[in-house]
Amino acid sequence: MSVPVTSRRHVLQATALGVAALATGCAAIGGNTKPRVVVVGGGWGGLGAVRGLLAAGAADVTLVEPNESFMSCPLSAHFIAGFQPASDFQRSYARVDQLGARRVRERVLEIDRTKREVVTGTQRLPYDFLVLSLGVDYMEESIQGYAEARAQLPVGFRAFEQMAVRQQVDEFLVKGGNFVISAPKPPYRCPPAPYERAFLIAEQMKQRGTKGKIIIVDANPNPMPMPISKPILNGMKSLYSAQIEYMPNVDIRAVGMGKRQLNTSDGDIPFAHANLVLPMRAPALIRQAGLGERWAAVKLPSFQTQADDRIYVIGDAQGTPLPKSGHVAFGSGQQVAEAIAERIAGKTPVVATGEVDLPLGICWANVTHSEAININVSSTVSPGEPPKLKFTVDPEHNARSGAAAMSWGTGMWKAMLG
Structure with missing residues (x-):
């Protein structure tokens, strides 16, 4: 199965609050007047946001990620079981660096919402918009x-x-x-x-x-x-x-x-x-910043936090019924990047009045090294209603889905880091 990784079914419509006009002025870094966007987390969701923001070219982008390189959790069961080397699932962040993101290899200790700063062990990173793709913590x-x-x-x-x-x-x-x-x-x-x-x-x-x-x-x-x-x-x-x-x-x-x-x-x-x-639950940073309890409380379809409309939470830390999967995280990151670019451009808010598509979920469950079950989840949301999820699942494992799973992974890793 061929999956176009850059296409998205979702329609980018946000609440009036979500796309409210920017507050007067965005602070400059070194004389640059572009708004500052800090993305915390260099996994599937964070990379979707970073690549989208860099493509838009409307902001100075900082990626905060403590690991020197990327390793995929999706498909890594092939490594865990001894079928493939770890290197098959690892990638360098070099392309993100080349495209102009500033990469900070540190852990975030605190989010200061009052000052709009991300606090690490050695510095305070100011932001105009903040994207959190923090993954999960264990209970x-x-x-x-x-x-x-x-x-x-x-x-x-x-x-x-x-x-x-x-x-x-x-x-x-x-x-x-x-x-x-x-x-x-x-x-x-x-x-x-x-x-x-x-x-x-x-x-x-x-x-x-x-x-x-x-x-x-x-x-x-x-x-x-x-x-x-x-x-x-x-x-x-x-x-x-x-x-x-x-x-x-x-x-x-x-x-x-x-x-x-x-x-x-x-x-x-x-x-x-x-x-x-x-x-599992969202990492402690969500609770420290007052953005939720077990999971971050966000608004759909925008993924803005309920507590702060300049902060977006994507990926597995957000608390909605959407699948906690790499594909949903990446699609959410792309969607949020586009929404932030539209806010920076001062575009008129569009209020969703009907059903809106959310990021598509594509997942694979390998039953053997060469055979898998394909799982597709399409989601929609209407104002004032919970999301509706529709599953399309292979009735049994098969070689076609086994081959498509690795092809999908290769395409997604290229979209993130190629």
Whole structure:
């Protein structure tokens, strides 16, 4: 399947508040009178915003990202399971630098909304508009004893954390035993990912003759989201009945590394290795800035925060029913970049009066290294109503979607960093 990464179905219409005229004057940097836009987070959403802003040429753009390079979480299960090297999913930020973004390799400690400044360990970055693409944080307190066991039980749902999970998988494939993978209740980043990891590790078990099993401990009654449940369960049954044990409706309460045992609502489960996918929330910066609690409170279709119309939150930290996926994050970043450029140009506000398309979600769940399930999510929103989501899902895994998944990833990485 060919996916044009630069096309978007959504119509850019925002509330009157969202596109209100700029306050008098934007401060200058070094004599440059362009408005200043700071983008925090160099992942899928942040890069969508940066590339869109640089293309528009209407602002001075600063990207704040502590990592020196980019690593994709989407598709990285192929690395975690040992099918592909990490380098296949890594890219340099060199192109962003060449296009004129100022890149600050630091962590943000605070957002000062009163002064409109982003505070790092060494500087205060003034902004006229702020785009936050912060990703997710883990709710470690949800499982008793997890915080103490963190180093031994990596989650691997943030960039570069996949390396630690890969080490666990490599050891398991040699030694065998019980490998537990958990799936929390939504919302969390990339709901198909726990099942995808289990599938690809199980494929390696079959190829290498590993003695043991993968136990999926699912807090949900079925694989999530519901539209993918049937093809996911079919993959377990048809390909990995000897390798995967599926335990739905089971909550993990505590972890004991001494006995290597999980205490669950269905009794104790011994394990040799475990990849516990924890419940998630937006990073603490959202709460520090007063932009929301578990997730950032935003307005659709603009992605402006409810607390501050000069701040946009995109990607997985925003609190709407939209899928927490890379494709939605990138599309949201592009949309926000265009909206900011229109605000800078002083264009007349357009108030949405009917149904508006939101960024398209495209996702893939690999069942084998070469076969996948394609998941498309189209979303719309009407004034005063919650978003409506429509899923289109492959009825079963297939080689066509397997090939399209990697082609999609390559195209998206080029759009971000090529």
